[in-house]
Amino acid sequence: MSQQQKQYDIHWLTGQFFDSSKESRYRDSIKARVRFESRLALPLVSVVVAMFGITDYNLLGLTREFYWLLTMRIAVVSSCLVLAFAIGRWGGYSRNAWLHSLPLWILATGIILIVPLRPESISTQITAVVVAIMAFYLLIPNLLTVAALASLYLTVGFLSAAAVYAGIPSENVLRVSLLLIMANIVGYCALLRIEFLQRKQFALLQDERDQNRDLLKEIKHRKSLEAQLRMVAERDALTGLDSRSHFMKRAEALLQRAQLEKTPFCLFMIDVDHFKRINDTWGHTRGDLILTKIAEVCEQSLRPTDVIGRFGGEEFVVGLPHTSPSEAQTIAERLKENVEALPLTAELSELCLSVTIGIAAAHGEEDDLDVLITRADNMLYEGKREGRNRVVMFGEGMDS
Numbered sequence: 001m002s003q004q005q006k007q008y009d010i011h012w013l014t015g016q017f018f019d020s021s022k023e024s025r026y027r028d029s030i031k032a033r034v035r036f037e038s039r040l041a042l043p044l045v046s047v048v049v050a051m052f053g054i055t056d057y058n059l060l061g062l063t064r065e066f067y068w069l070l071t072m073r074i075a076v077v078s079s080c081l082v083l084a085f086a087i088g089r090w091g092g093y094s095r096n097a098w099l100h101s102l103p104l105w106i107l108a109t110g111i112i113l114i115v116p117l118r119p120e121s122i123s124t125q126i127t128a129v130v131v132a133i134m135a136f137y138l139l140i141p142n143l144l145t146v147a148a149l150a151s152l153y154l155t156v157g158f159l160s161a162a163a164v165y166a167g168i169p170s171e172n173v174l175r176v177s178l179l180l181i182m183a184n185i186v187g188y189c190a191l192l193r194i195e196f197l198q199r200k201q202f203a204l205l206q207d208e209r210d211q212n213r214d215l216l217k218e219i220k221h222r223k224s225l226e227a228q229l230r231m232v233a234e235r236d237a238l239t240g241l242d243s244r245s246h247f248m249k250r251a252e253a254l255l256q257r258a259q260l261e262k263t264p265f266c267l268f269m270i271d272v273d274h275f276k277r278i279n280d281t282w283g284h285t286r287g288d289l290i291l292t293k294i295a296e297v298c299e300q301s302l303r304p305t306d307v308i309g310r311f312g313g314e315e316f317v318v319g320l321p322h323t324s325p326s327e328a329q330t331i332a333e334r335l336k337e338n339v340e341a342l343p344l345t346a347e348l349s350e351l352c353l354s355v356t357i358g359i360a361a362a363h364g365e366e367d368d369l370d371v372l373i374t375r376a377d378n379m380l381y382e383g384k385r386e387g388r389n390r391v392v393m394f395g396e397g398m399d400s
């Protein structure tokens with residue numbers, strides 16, 4: 001077995017895949033072409049068989065042998081045409097491969113039967129048998145094994161009939177045998193090569209498809225990993241709000257746009273009051289729960305166009321595009337009230353939850369996000385100093 005045949009899993013003698021399911025998939029893949037070629041080849045062969053009826057007439061005239069030959073030719077031609085139709089309709093190349101082999105057996109039998117009826121034209125018939133062997137291998141689509149068996153049947157049958165009915169001498173039988181064996185070997189090798197190359201092409205295509213499928217799977221997997229990573233990078237794990245870095249990116253873009261369009265932009269720094277005490281009294285788990293509740297209140301109290309992030313610990317930050325300082329003040333007051341009114345579970349009923357909010361508004365193109373954050377932060381700590389639970393706006397008696 002050649003290295004290539006081993007590599008592609010193809011039998012060196014039959015030219016078929018060792019793996020039956022692969023072989024069946026291959027035959028399914030070529031069934032349309034095989035049907036088309038059979039429907040073309042069989043009528044062509046029928047015409048050739050019918051045309052030889054003229055030479056029968058020239059040789060035999062209207063004799064009994066001529067009528068026998070005519071009957072036989074009509075039978076062969078009509079069987080081939082019926083089979084061409086049947087193959088066109090039902091000739092699946094995987095399960096109904098036997099249907100494709102029938103024309104070969106019928107043609108071979110017909111050719112053998114000519115010998116006793118026209119023994120005097122044996123030399124022409126030898127040429128016809130060589131042509132028929134080539135046609136069996138290369139013209140009428142069939143599996144290599146089927147083509148080889150039918151050709152062998154034709155060879156042995158013809159030689160036997162020639163020896164018995166045409167009375168050719170034994171040395172001539174040997175010469176004709178060698179000629180027919182040669183025709184068989186050439187046809188066999190040519191079809192084996194074709195079968196191997198076609199299956200190799202199929203195997204390569206399958207490999208390529210498998211690799212593409214694996215690649216697509218890998219890309220999908222990587223995309224989902226990327227999405228997960230992006231989620232981890234962009235979202236705060238506890239509250240689901242924007243992470244600090246993602247908030248900075250989004251707020252930066254909004255601020256630049258506001259500066260370009262000369263529209264107002266404000267920023268809140270929100271800090272939960274006495275959160276350490278809350279943690280110490282009710283535990284970190286409840287502290288976490290309160291942080292998520294406050295995050296929900298922020299989302300509900302603000303517009304979808306506002307960006308909200310967790311800045312760290314119990315501190316939140318909000319960017320408000322298209323918001324004037326007075327609107328920002330109103331929104332912050334409402335947010336503060338909503339936090340105070342947050343419904344809490346029975347065990348937290350004694351908790352007085354409140355936040356302090358520092359506000360900064362962008363004044364000109366020189367104000368970048370860090371400047372706004374620093375200003376809002378200063379306002380926040382101003383609010384803390386003043387007793388917490390309040391909203392402090394930059395500019396209300398402050399210079400920086």
Ligand SMILES: Nc1nc2c(ncn2[C@@H]2O[C@H](COP(=O)(O)OP(=O)(O)OP(=O)(O)O)[C@@H](O)[C@H]2O)c(=O)[nH]1
Pocket residue numbers: 238271272273274275276277279283284285286287288291312313314384388
């Ligand atoms: N449960 C919980 N606590 C946190 C988290 N992040 C930070 N903290 C706690 O938040 C508390 C913040 O305390 P401080 O910075 O002293 O501020 P505070 O107690 O809120 O006091 P003021 O801000 O001055 O009102 C610390 O005890 C932190 O451990 C968190 O993710 N979950």
